[in-house]
Amino acid sequence: MINIKSKKSLYSKVIAKKVYLLILMISFLILIVGYSITLGAANISLIDSYGIIIQEITSLNIVDYSPVLKGIILEIRLPRVLLAVIAGISLGSSGSVMQSVLRNPLASPYTLGISSGSAFGAGIAIVLGDFIFGRELMAIYGSYVIIIGAFFMGLVTIFLVNLIASIKEGGATTLILAGVALSYLFSAGISFLKYTSAQEKLAELSIWLMGGLYRAEWINVIILTPIMLFCLLYLIKLSWDINTLNAGEDVAMNLGIDVRSLRRKGCVVTALLTSCVISFTGIIGFIGLVAPHICRMIIGNDNRFLIIASGLLGAIILLLADTAARLIINPTELPVGIITAICGAPFFLYMLIKRKKNYF
Amino acid sequence: MSINCQELSYAYDQKPIIEKISFELKDGQFTSITGPNGIGKSTLIKCLANIYKPDNGTVYLNGQEIASMNAQELAKTLGYVPQKEETNFSLTVYEMVLLGRRPYIKWKVKISDEKIVEKILERLKILHLAEREVSTLSGGEKQKVAIARALAQEPSIILLDEPTSSLDINHQIEVMEVLRDLVDFDQVAVVAVLHDLNLASSFSDIVYLLGEEGIHAAGRPEKVFTPQILKKVYGINVEIIKGTNSSYIVPLRSKVSRISPSQISV
Numbered sequence: 001m002i003n004i005k006s007k008k009s010l011y012s013k014v015i016a017k018k019v020y021l022l023i024l025m026i027s028f029l030i031l032i033v034g035y036s037i038t039l040g041a042a043n044i045s046l047i048d049s050y051g052i053i054i055q056e057i058t059s060l061n062i063v064d065y066s067p068v069l070k071g072i073i074l075e076i077r078l079p080r081v082l083l084a085v086i087a088g089i090s091l092g093s094s095g096s097v098m099q100s101v102l103r104n105p106l107a108s109p110y111t112l113g114i115s116s117g118s119a120f121g122a123g124i125a126i127v128l129g130d131f132i133f134g135r136e137l138m139a140i141y142g143s144y145v146i147i148i149g150a151f152f153m154g155l156v157t158i159f160l161v162n163l164i165a166s167i168k169e170g171g172a173t174t175l176i177l178a179g180v181a182l183s184y185l186f187s188a189g190i191s192f193l194k195y196t197s198a199q200e201k202l203a204e205l206s207i208w209l210m211g212g213l214y215r216a217e218w219i220n221v222i223i224l225t226p227i228m229l230f231c232l233l234y235l236i237k238l239s240w241d242i243n244t245l246n247a248g249e250d251v252a253m254n255l256g257i258d259v260r261s262l263r264r265k266g267c268v269v270t271a272l273l274t275s276c277v278i279s280f281t282g283i284i285g286f287i288g289l290v291a292p293h294i295c296r297m298i299i300g301n302d303n304r305f306l307i308i309a310s311g312l313l314g315a316i317i318l319l320l321a322d323t324a325a326r327l328i329i330n331p332t333e334l335p336v337g338i339i340t341a342i343c344g345a346p347f348f349l350y351m352l353i354k355r356k357k358n359y360f
Numbered sequence: 361m362s363i364n365c366q367e368l369s370y371a372y373d374q375k376p377i378i379e380k381i382s383f384e385l386k387d388g389q390f391t392s393i394t395g396p397n398g399i400g401k402s403t404l405i406k407c408l409a410n411i412y413k414p415d416n417g418t419v420y421l422n423g424q425e426i427a428s429m430n431a432q433e434l435a436k437t438l439g440y441v442p443q444k445e446e447t448n449f450s451l452t453v454y455e456m457v458l459l460g461r462r463p464y465i466k467w468k469v470k471i472s473d474e475k476i477v478e479k480i481l482e483r484l485k486i487l488h489l490a491e492r493e494v495s496t497l498s499g500g501e502k503q504k505v506a507i508a509r510a511l512a513q514e515p516s517i518i519l520l521d522e523p524t525s526s527l528d529i530n531h532q533i534e535v536m537e538v539l540r541d542l543v544d545f546d547q548v549a550v551v552a553v554l555h556d557l558n559l560a561s562s563f564s565d566i567v568y569l570l571g572e573e574g575i576h577a578a579g580r581p582e583k584v585f586t587p588q589i590l591k592k593v594y595g596i597n598v599e600i601i602k603g604t605n606s607s608y609i610v611p612l613r614s615k616v617s618r619i620s621p622s623q624i625s626v
Contacts, residue, residue: 014455254411255435
């Protein structure tokens with residue numbers, strides 16, 4: 001048989017569609033990143049905004065912008081927008097990996113209690129840091145101590161949730177209920193910290209707990225970017241193994257996958273990623289739940305694409321929500337957590353009502 | 361290619377499910393494992409498929425201990441088809457069958473992988489379903505997808521856990537014929553847990569009948585499925601009727617006096 005022009009294979013057709021979708025999402029993200037920098041309480045035109053950025057990068061000095069304008073663009077808006085992108089990517093892709101490795105559609109950093117666990121850990125670090133490490137050390141390494149506190153408690157949480165679920169063998173529902181119970185416990189812990197801490201620490205803790213991206217600084221972006229890149233690459237590397245879980249644990253084991261070790265790796269790395277983000281932004285709910293589910297609908301459940309897509313959509317949603325938070329009640333602003341909850345909670349309920357048989 | 365198990369035992373929650381089972385499976389044969397509910401058929405097949413680690417005893421593959429073998433190499437030899445496909449996040453048929461290539465794929469899917477998957481889909485007559493989601497398929501189609509995935513592993517032995525349990529009779533025959541073809545044309549050894557004694561009788565070369573005390577009888581179907589043996593293992597009377605392909609096992613209504621509700625006084 002002579003095949004002069006071999007027709008495109010089934011596989012490359014399917015892959016091409018997914019790659020186009022990813023490119024589309026990346027382009028859209030770049031577009032809104034570019035636009036949201038020009039929006040804000042201070043009225044700075046699009047041309048001026050980019051003029052400032054380009055001059056800063058190229059160190060040219062053609063137009064003389066006022067230091068205030070430069071400060072707003074370079075020190076306030078730019079780090080904030082970038083932090084939104086990093087936090088969105090981290091929460092979105094972590095959510096998708098948690099759902100896949102735990103085989104549970106309701107899993108996310110928020111619903112499993114990791115968010116409140118990390119918040120509690122960070123709270124302890126803020127309140128007790130000076131006491132343990134001394135004032136000078138905390139002034140320099142404070143952010144790292146907070147990250148470690150958040151990560152440690154995030155890890156403890158996911159370990160406890162898994163432990164409870166495995167004792168009870170209830171599967172999906174037990175896992176989520178254990179997460180809810182632990183969330184309450186950690187909230188109580190946070191209240192206790194607030195109640196007992198001194199006036200100045202109380203203020204610091206309260207501001208931190210409110211969550212949101214308004215405290216974004218370049219140092220956050222600089223610390224989080226390498227952590228995010230490392231975790232993301234590691235998770236993407238696991239994506240073939242995670243895919244086999246879609247056929248059930250027994251089949252995955254037969255295909256040569258060490259399921260328990262895969263689950264452990266997935267949980268530890270996502271807990272690391274989300275708690276690092278949470279230690280700078282406070283609790284931002286629902287991104288890790290909503291973004292993966294929308295992506296599962298549009299791009300499918302192949303984790304090689306799903307993890308990246310969930311991250312991109314998480315960034316898009318969080319950036320849109322944060323930009324809205326900045327603009328809605330101009331000149332002040334709303335904490336972004338309020339907006340993600342207002343949009344996310346109904347979505348969560350919709351999923352509960354629409355759930356398929358045997359879905360969870 | 362042969363599987364050899366010796367004194368295999370497995371307990372769940374300290375309750376022994378199978379105890380000291382020994383047997384040997386040979387190349388190019390269709391082997392059925394039958395027996396009453398809860399006797400440990402699925403457990404046995406999962407021990408063979410390297411899913412459960414037996415508490416005692418060893419499984420040898422070509423004389424080599426399974427537990428000591430590289431998991432990926434083992435996945436290229438032993439394929440497993442579960443009783444029910446459990447998917448929370450549904451893949452398409454193509455993606456699902458491609459998973460069977462996992463032991464061969466590092467990251468990139470090669471042209472040869474694509475060719476193998478397409479060939480298997482065509483052979484099982486499910487190529488037209490390639491882009492459908494597995495969760496939307498009928499029971500028979502799902503079962504064929506699972507078999508296709510196991511075939512994509514290019515195994516020399518396929519282990520199946522009740523492949524016909526949720527199918528109607530035409531799909532039962534279709535699936536069994538696919539399996540029989542694998543034995544006859546591809547020299548793949550098929551080992552299937554089967555509930556339906558008549559399917560076991562007409563398709564298999566060797567039957568293992570599990571009873572309370574382990575393997576109760578083993579051998580050619582007509583040797584194993586006799587009224588005496590079945591009475592002992594299942595506790596019912598049967599009639600064996602000579603048919604076109606094989607003998608048929610027909611359970612008889614029990615002669616023990618039945619109790620009508622009016623006889624019960626509380």
